[in-house]
Amino acid sequence: MTKKDKAKAYWKENIKYVLILLTIWFSVSYGAGILFKDELNTFKVAGFKLGFWFAQQGSMYVFVILIFVYVRLMNKLDKKYGYDN
Amino acid sequence: MIINSIIAAIGVQDWTYILVGITFTLYIGIAIWSRASSTKEFYIAGGGVSPWANGMATAADWMSAASFISMAGIISFAGYDGAVYLMGWTGGYVLLALLLAPYLRKFGKFTVPDFIGDRYYSKTARIVAVFCALIVSFTYVAGQMRGVGIVFSRFLEVDINTGVIIGMLIVLFYAVLGGMKGITYTQVAQYCVLIFAFMVPAIFISIQMTGNPIPQFGFGGELADGSGFLLDKLDGLSTELGFAEYTEGSKSTIDVFAITLALMVGTAGLPHVIVRFFTVKRVRDARKSAGIALLLIVLLYTTAPAVAVFARTNMIETVSDKPYTSMPEWFKKWETTGLISFKDKNEDGNIQYLANKEENELTIDRDIMVLANPEIAKLPNWVIALVAAGGLAAALSTAAGLLLVISSSVSHDLIKKVFKPSISEKGELVAARLSAVGAVVVAGYYGIHPPGFVAAVVALAFGLAAASFFPAIILGIFYKRMNKEGAIAGMVVGILAMLLYMIKYKLGWFDETLPDKSEWWFGISPEGFGTVAMLLNFIVSITIMKFTPAPPEDVQDIVENIRIPSGAGDAVNH
Numbered sequence: 001m002t003k004k005d006k007a008k009a010y011w012k013e014n015i016k017y018v019l020i021l022l023t024i025w026f027s028v029s030y031g032a033g034i035l036f037k038d039e040l041n042t043f044k045v046a047g048f049k050l051g052f053w054f055a056q057q058g059s060m061y062v063f064v065i066l067i068f069v070y071v072r073l074m075n076k077l078d079k080k081y082g083y084d085n
Numbered sequence: 086m087i088i089n090s091i092i093a094a095i096g097v098q099d100w101t102y103i104l105v106g107i108t109f110t111l112y113i114g115i116a117i118w119s120r121a122s123s124t125k126e127f128y129i130a131g132g133g134v135s136p137w138a139n140g141m142a143t144a145a146d147w148m149s150a151a152s153f154i155s156m157a158g159i160i161s162f163a164g165y166d167g168a169v170y171l172m173g174w175t176g177g178y179v180l181l182a183l184l185l186a187p188y189l190r191k192f193g194k195f196t197v198p199d200f201i202g203d204r205y206y207s208k209t210a211r212i213v214a215v216f217c218a219l220i221v222s223f224t225y226v227a228g229q230m231r232g233v234g235i236v237f238s239r240f241l242e243v244d245i246n247t248g249v250i251i252g253m254l255i256v257l258f259y260a261v262l263g264g265m266k267g268i269t270y271t272q273v274a275q276y277c278v279l280i281f282a283f284m285v286p287a288i289f290i291s292i293q294m295t296g297n298p299i300p301q302f303g304f305g306g307e308l309a310d311g312s313g314f315l316l317d318k319l320d321g322l323s324t325e326l327g328f329a330e331y332t333e334g335s336k337s338t339i340d341v342f343a344i345t346l347a348l349m350v351g352t353a354g355l356p357h358v359i360v361r362f363f364t365v366k367r368v369r370d371a372r373k374s375a376g377i378a379l380l381l382i383v384l385l386y387t388t389a390p391a392v393a394v395f396a397r398t399n400m401i402e403t404v405s406d407k408p409y410t411s412m413p414e415w416f417k418k419w420e421t422t423g424l425i426s427f428k429d430k431n432e433d434g435n436i437q438y439l440a441n442k443e444e445n446e447l448t449i450d451r452d453i454m455v456l457a458n459p460e461i462a463k464l465p466n467w468v469i470a471l472v473a474a475g476g477l478a479a480a481l482s483t484a485a486g487l488l489l490v491i492s493s494s495v496s497h498d499l500i501k502k503v504f505k506p507s508i509s510e511k512g513e514l515v516a517a518r519l520s521a522v523g524a525v526v527v528a529g530y531y532g533i534h535p536p537g538f539v540a541a542v543v544a545l546a547f548g549l550a551a552a553s554f555f556p557a558i559i560l561g562i563f564y565k566r567m568n569k570e571g572a573i574a575g576m577v578v579g580i581l582a583m584l585l586y587m588i589k590y591k592l593g594w595f596d597e598t599l600p601d602k603s604e605w606w607f608g609i610s611p612e613g614f615g616t617v618a619m620l621l622n623f624i625v626s627i628t629i630m631k632f633t634p635a636p637p638e639d640v641q642d643i644v645e646n647i648r649i650p651s652g653a654g655d656a657v658n659h
Contacts, residue, residue: 011648018183025179029172034342037165041332047305047314052332055168056160056390057301060175060383067182067376074187074650075369083651084369 010081017073021066029059100470101240108278108474109255112481115274116259116267124513127264128195128493134269134364140377142272143361145279145482147174147352147382149225150232152389153279153479157458158451161393161400164323165334169341169612173348173547175379175386180353182375186362188562190371191647195363196490197356197554198498204561205569206640208503213576215498217553218356220580222487222494223527224546225357229484230532233477239422239456240473246533252481253529260485260492261521268485269364275478280385282475286459286468287388290395293462300391319394322401327440331397343613351547351615354555357486360493368650396454399461404436404447412436415460424450488528492520545587548615552579556622565644567626570633575626583618587611 032040037051045053078084095103121127134142152174160167192200198218202211230249237248259267291303295315308315319331329335336344352358361378362371403413409427419425426448427436438447456476459469496517501508508516553576560567560575591611593599602610609617635641 007645007649014648021183022179025176029176029345030342033168033172034338034345045305046302047307047316049316049332052165052168052316053305055165056171057387059172060387063175063179064376064380064383066179067372067379070183071369071372071376074372078369078650083649 006081010077010083013077014074017070017077021070024062025066028054028062033059095466097466097469098241100467101473104467104470104474105241105477108274108478111274112255112259112271115270116263119263119266119270121262121264121266121514124195124497124510124517126266127514127517128363128489128497129360130264130266130269130364132364133366136365136370136374137377138269138273139361139365139370139374140381141276142269142364143358143374143378144381145272145276145478146361146486147358147378147483148279148385148479149483150229150236150476150480152385153283154232154236154452154455154476157389157392157396158454160390161397161454162451163334164329164331166336166341167390167393168334169336169344169348171386171390173345174352175383176345177349177352178375178379178382180349181358181362182372182379184562185353185359185558186371186375187368187650188647189359189558190362190365191368191650192643193363195360195497196493197359197558198494199502200561201554201557201572202498202502204640204643205557205572206636207569207573210557210569210573210576211498211502213573214554214557215494217549217576217580218490218494218498221355221546221550221553222357222490223531224549226484226487226491226524226528227531229480229487230528232480233484234532235452236473236476236480240470249529249532252477252484253525253532256481256485256488257522257525260488260525261518264517264521265360265364265489268482268489271485272482275482276381278478279475279482280381282471282478283385284388285471286462286464287392287395289464289468290399290458290462291391294395294398300388300395304391304394315394315398319398319401322398322405326401326405326438331394337608339608340610340613343609343616347551347613347615347619348547350555350619351549351551354550354553354558355547356494356550356554357483357490359554359558360490361486392455392458396458396461399458400449400454401438403461405438406435408434409436410434413461415457418460419453419457424453484528488521488524491524492517495520495523545583545591545611545615548583548587548612548618549580551615552583552618552622556619556626560623560626562644562647565641566630566635568630568633568636571626571628571630574629575622578625579618579622582621583615586614586618590614 032051033055037055040051040054041049043050125131156170159170189200194200198211198214201214202208230252233252234245234248237243237251238245259271287300288298291300292298294309295303295306296309297303297306304315306315307313308318312318316332323329323331365371365374409429416425428446430444430446436447437444439445456472459472496513500516501513556579557572557576560572589595590600590605
């Protein structure tokens, strides 16, 4: 692989990760917390209606997890392509 | 035993003096220890900050007087709708970590206009960016100085203006002396103070009401007195008094969507947040510290909605249909500050707190929900005083971060990069310090003489950042073909659209009276309009780009280079 091809391949994999993680980011906040909140509110977990819980708690926990997953994935990817110096 | 009785004997005011005194001494000590001796230290703390320190500093930088003092109160009055702030002010960090921070760190300069100016090979682009950074930061910083003044006046019973001046002097001392280096390490200390001050009362109250020491679980739990789930009870109390059900809210779905998106994207576009990621050593540190920052922020942000529920329930139960004469001491105390007011309309001697404006007899300022919460829950004096120290830490840390953006915009982006490139390193450092002094004085002036529109405008700083920076930075990284013509046109159109909508529908300067909600475009409030203005920016940028020449080779090379994490050397002094 030339230097340029390597950079391209790395970028492609990065974009794939970003798109997957942002899909989850969108689903928990705009999906579960806003657009489908009323449907989810028919379910209850302890005292929380589920849509309300996603909007005021759950989505934020998922945000934190998403970033740390990205950190891990990218550290591995950097290593794979030798960009981890 | 003896120590316990001594602690109990000290009054709230003395505790406040003690805690505020200790924390201020700490901040000043840190500032003296971490003086900046070069522009690199002044702008980006030398570029060697560890991911944890940067994460803590970012969290303190981010959580302002509004997050600490006002947010839980806003949520407790808005119910479900408060989610726009919770998701909006945290979700932006996902965008920052995945789309901005690593690349801007690799780019490795000092400011956001640096990136815009170099990536779009244009002085005009840089100046437009400086202008946007100044508008965003000034609207935001005035609110912080005001916050400092309010905390001082309520807890130490000094005049608000004296409070603002004391706050100004403290910030002046460590921002001017230490620059980013001093600010970073004071922010680390301020994070510890503010999170402790927020969590302690929340935990106490959670145990009191639900028996669960973790507020995040407590507010979904059952009440300690066995009368069912707390949230069900609050829903019931709210509807009884004529309010919307707490867990339902009353904003339209499209508006909730638009506000959340504007706040998220605005967060990712705020210069004082972005610049924090220039201070770490490597690209991987930038990613990691974004994660740490969000973790530390979410600790407070997931507690706030619990505090909101506890405070609202407590408050309704204490006042609703109770005789005015039986009100506890805190009620009278906050009444004298004008934050609570009671007018016995039906003259029955009882307090009617109702949604119906005609019959409602009680008005409560939402800031009280956090400030008076410990008193309402009858917590010990030192906990009440702790809230004052926490509020000050939140306001000062954010103010300092913003002041640094303002001073570096002037000394680096305008003086060094545009007007006087020949200025020496020493000269630029002096200019940076002088601009910091100037910025503190202006911010203090607006803290003492707040123009009527400040409070209304602070929330809109996010819309302005969303409409201007975010698209220009994203396109600059992810779209190699994006050129200066497109980016400049996009930023100008975006920020103008946001300003005009704000002036028309928030400030009402174009009409005799403020236009009604029904006239909002697509039913989107001014707070949510940043989303529309951002889309407009993207559309204009891409359209103009199609009809204008591609950026030169060397700029395209910059883009390829920032996409690769390795070799992120120290930020070079250029």
